[in-house]
Amino acid sequence: METEKKGCQSLCKGLWIGGAVALTIVLAKKEWRQKLKEEVTDLKEGTTEAVTFIRDNRQQIFDQVRETATEVSQVIRDISEDVKKLSETAGHLKESSEEIIQATKEAAEEVKQLKNKE
Numbered sequence: 714m715e716t717e718k719k720g721c722q723s724l725c726k727g728l729w730i731g732g733a734v735a736l737t738i739v740l741a742k743k744e745w746r747q748k749l750k751e752e753v754t755d756l757k758e759g760t761t762e763a764v765t766f767i768r769d770n771r772q773q774i775f776d777q778v779r780e781t782a783t784e785v786s787q788v789i790r791d792i793s794e795d796v797k798k799l800s801e802t803a804g805h806l807k808e809s810s811e812e813i814i815q816a817t818k819e820a821a822e823e824v825k826q827l828k829n830k831e
Contacts, residue, residue, distance in 0.1 A: 739745045
């Protein structure tokens with residue numbers, strides 16, 4: 714247990730040191746710093762736009778989510794009803810099949826009896 718804890722601490726230290734070294738290397742070159750700055754700026758703008766869109770369209774988003782949830786519930790009810798009907802149909806098919814099998818057996822028995830009489 715103690716060995717695992719020390720291993721985890723060593724791993725965490727290594728990750729922090731590796732991250733710091735990587736950041737230092739990236740920040741050392743002006744081109745890379747500029748590219749990193751552009752990427753961070755783009756990320757910030759994208760996040761700001763997303764938040765603004767959500768704020769501006771909050772009610773429509775909630776209405777759409779509510780409508781979608783209602784539609785999903787209706788689809789689930791429809792599927793349940795279809796499964797119930799399929800079950801009933803399968804039951805009727807089973808009963809009909811059993812009746813057909815019984816009728817076929819009886820007919821075969823009658824044919825045997827007729828042949829035996831001849």
